[in-house]
Amino acid sequence: MALTTGIINDKERAQFLVPRRAFTDRSIFEKEYEAIFNKCWLYLGHASELAEPGTFLTRTVARRPILFTRDKEGEYHALLNACPHRGALVCRERHGKGRAFMCMYHGWTFGSDGHLMTLPGSSGYPKGFKTDPQKQMVHVPRMERFGDFFFINFSKDGEDLATYLADAGDTLKLLGEHSPGGMQIVGGTQEYSIRGNWKLLAENSFDGYHAACNHSTYLEYLGNTKGALGVDPLKGEAVDLKNGHAMVEYTAPWGRPIANWVPIWGEEGKKEIDAVYAELQSRVGPERAERIAKKSRNMVIFPNLVINDIMAITVRTFFPTAPDYMEINAWALAPKEETEWRRKFRLYNFTEFLGPGGFATPDDVEAIEKCQQGYAVGGDAQYNDISKGMARDGAPSFDDEAQMRAYWVEWDRRLSEYEA
Amino acid sequence: MSTATMERTLEDSLLLRLRVEELLFTEADLLDSWKLESWLALFTEDAHYYVPPSDVDGDTATPDTSLFYIMDDPVRMRERVVRLSKIGAHSEHPRSKVRHLVTNVRVERDGDIIRSRSSFIVSRAKDITHDLFVGHYLHEIVDQGGELKIRKKTCVLDMEALRPHARISIIL
Ligand code: FES
Ligand SMILES: [Fe+2]
Numbered sequence: 399m400a401l402t403t404g405i406i407n408d409k410e411r412a413q414f415l416v417p418r419r420a421f422t423d424r425s426i427f428e429k430e431y432e433a434i435f436n437k438c439w440l441y442l443g444h445a446s447e448l449a450e451p452g453t454f455l456t457r458t459v460a461r462r463p464i465l466f467t468r469d470k471e472g473e474y475h476a477l478l479n480a481c482p483h484r485g486a487l488v489c490r491e492r493h494g495k496g497r498a499f500m501c502m503y504h505g506w507t508f509g510s511d512g513h514l515m516t517l518p519g520s521s522g523y524p525k526g527f528k529t530d531p532q533k534q535m536v537h538v539p540r541m542e543r544f545g546d547f548f549f550i551n552f553s554k555d556g557e558d559l560a561t562y563l564a565d566a567g568d569t570l571k572l573l574g575e576h577s578p579g580g581m582q583i584v585g586g587t588q589e590y591s592i593r594g595n596w597k598l599l600a601e602n603s604f605d606g607y608h609a610a611c612n613h614s615t616y617l618e619y620l621g622n623t624k625g626a627l628g629v630d631p632l633k634g635e636a637v638d639l640k641n642g643h644a645m646v647e648y649t650a651p652w653g654r655p656i657a658n659w660v661p662i663w664g665e666e667g668k669k670e671i672d673a674v675y676a677e678l679q680s681r682v683g684p685e686r687a688e689r690i691a692k693k694s695r696n697m698v699i700f701p702n703l704v705i706n707d708i709m710a711i712t713v714r715t716f717f718p719t720a721p722d723y724m725e726i727n728a729w730a731l732a733p734k735e736e737t738e739w740r741r742k743f744r745l746y747n748f749t750e751f752l753g754p755g756g757f758a759t760p761d762d763v764e765a766i767e768k769c770q771q772g773y774a775v776g777g778d779a780q781y782n783d784i785s786k787g788m789a790r791d792g793a794p795s796f797d798d799e800a801q802m803r804a805y806w807v808e809w810d811r812r813l814s815e816y817e818a
Numbered sequence: 819m820s821t822a823t824m825e826r827t828l829e830d831s832l833l834l835r836l837r838v839e840e841l842l843f844t845e846a847d848l849l850d851s852w853k854l855e856s857w858l859a860l861f862t863e864d865a866h867y868y869v870p871p872s873d874v875d876g877d878t879a880t881p882d883t884s885l886f887y888i889m890d891d892p893v894r895m896r897e898r899v900v901r902l903s904k905i906g907a908h909s910e911h912p913r914s915k916v917r918h919l920v921t922n923v924r925v926e927r928d929g930d931i932i933r934s935r936s937s938f939i940v941s942r943a944k945d946i947t948h949d950l951f952v953g954h955y956l957h958e959i960v961d962q963g964g965e966l967k968i969r970k971k972t973c974v975l976d977m978e979a980l981r982p983h984a985r986i987s988i989i990l
Contacts, residue, residue, distance in 0.1 A: 746881075
């Protein structure tokens with residue numbers, strides 16, 4: 399069957415083909431903003447980033463500048479960061495403490511909930527002007543919280559967040575269960591870009607097939623480092639989490655601070671990891687504890703949130719500003735009560751693989767950028783092949799491409815629905 | 819202080835700065851010519867190499883409590899060099915053209931440690947991309963029997979984000 403977007407999903411012939419114009423076409427890019435970024439739930443931030451009442455941060459979500467605040471009562475607000483007067487960015491700081499936001503242009507000043515507190519030269523305005531709803535900062539149409547994860551939606555209607563997340567919700571819950579005292583975003587953000595289409599990063603983030611080739615030097619590094627490898631083989635499956643969300647879940651040889659010990663951590667480390675595991679077992683039961691501790695997970699929540707719970711946990715979100723360019727923000731998520739030793743190892747683990755300076759991500763970036771460059775050939779070379787594992791009996795393997803097909807089917811559904 | 823002593827102090831500090839500059843320029847040269855094994859030899863056995871992200875105070879942040887871009891200990895510094903020597907380090911194959919500009923070198927003694935602060939622009943060019951990394955270096959240097967060795971190198975990026983660079987696949 400050929401879908402509206404030109405995706406070919408032919409189960410009989412075990413063929414799933416994505417037309418390359420999905421990565422290059424300007425009109426598809428514009429449609430994606432209408433049909434996807436303006437309709438889907440998008441990750442905004444984590445509760446721990448506004449740990450205290452009266453704090454705020456600014457962040458660009460799908461090209462829109464957002465002011466995320468917590469008022470003095472502790473309520474969270476997501477505001478479009480533009481002044482109702484003449485449109486200037488109201489808050490120009492990245493984060494901080496403060497309950498009043500003064501626009502630097504004419505001095506209109508707003509509260510944490512966006513209401514206009516101070517109007518300089520108010521005698522020039524009619525009565526009731528200051529309380530006119532149109533003169534207040536605009537709230538993002540919808541903001542909802544799932545556990546400690548905050549999402550926003552630029553559309554007034556549509557399904558609620560929990561329904562939208564479908565089975566991905568359980569994996570988010572599972573992340574919360576890493577800790578008895580809650581999780582937090584560790585300070586320090588990796589902020590970078592890739593000169594490639596944004597969907598290539600979604601694909602890459604849970605592509606189990608590319609590791610052996612693309613990350614050969616990382617795997618060799620693990621092999622070189624005495625004691626860095628545990629006993630578990632790379633093995634697992636892809637799971638469709640519905641609504642376009644999917645993950646791969648697998649065992650892996652690397653150490654996990656929750657709670658997969660590797661020899662390099664030593665006997666002292668083993669004691670600590672054992673204690674973490676025991677606490678986990680008593681809190682969530684043996685089965686779930688084993689899953690949390692021993693399995694790695696790479697999850698993509700449609701359209702642009704990646705949570706990779708691997709040798710450390712990364713929360714990564716991204717959006718395109720052009721068909722061939724995206725901006726990415728990535729954070730590390732960790733148990734609040736983690737000891738210094740474990741936190742250190744977590745961050746050491748994180749930076750060994752992940753991010754612009756890691757031993758793996760730069761090669762992912764290279765792959766994504768080279769794909770984008772390759773699409774310029776045009777002509778008859780029109781399709782990407784995403785069919786690995788389609789003919790397999792039984793559960794799809796983690797290094798098949800079922801998870802990507804789930805993503806593309808949702809992408810197609812959203813664009814087709816928008817066109818209809 | 820007599821004029822003579824002042825002159826000697828001035829001479830000492832100039833000499834020290836020249837020695838440190840020589841070290842930093844050698845380092846830059848080795849990195850520009852991809853002589854990474856020799857680059858590694860400029861460091862002590864217990865050396866560290868750090869690149870903090872842009873949203874923390876890079877002069878004071880520590881990688882044990884903040885997420886960095888790079889927090890190499892001696893093992894990982896060596897492995898970084900090993901990795902970059904391989905064809906499988908795709909991000910640097912073919913190798914990019916690299917140029918390190920190091921200027922405004924300030925040096926001070928802090929007990930046995932020599933602290934140097936300098937400015938850098940590192941240019942990386944590869945196929946269709948050309949990116950500049952701008953920032954300042956903090957080098958901790960020790961004198962090992964007359965030879966200066968680097969014990970810690972922190973590259974603080976004076977940038978708002980790593981955009982459009984995407985990667986620090988070269989050594990800054
Ligand atoms: S634009 Fe904000 S006060 Fe005028
Ligand atoms: Fe990868």
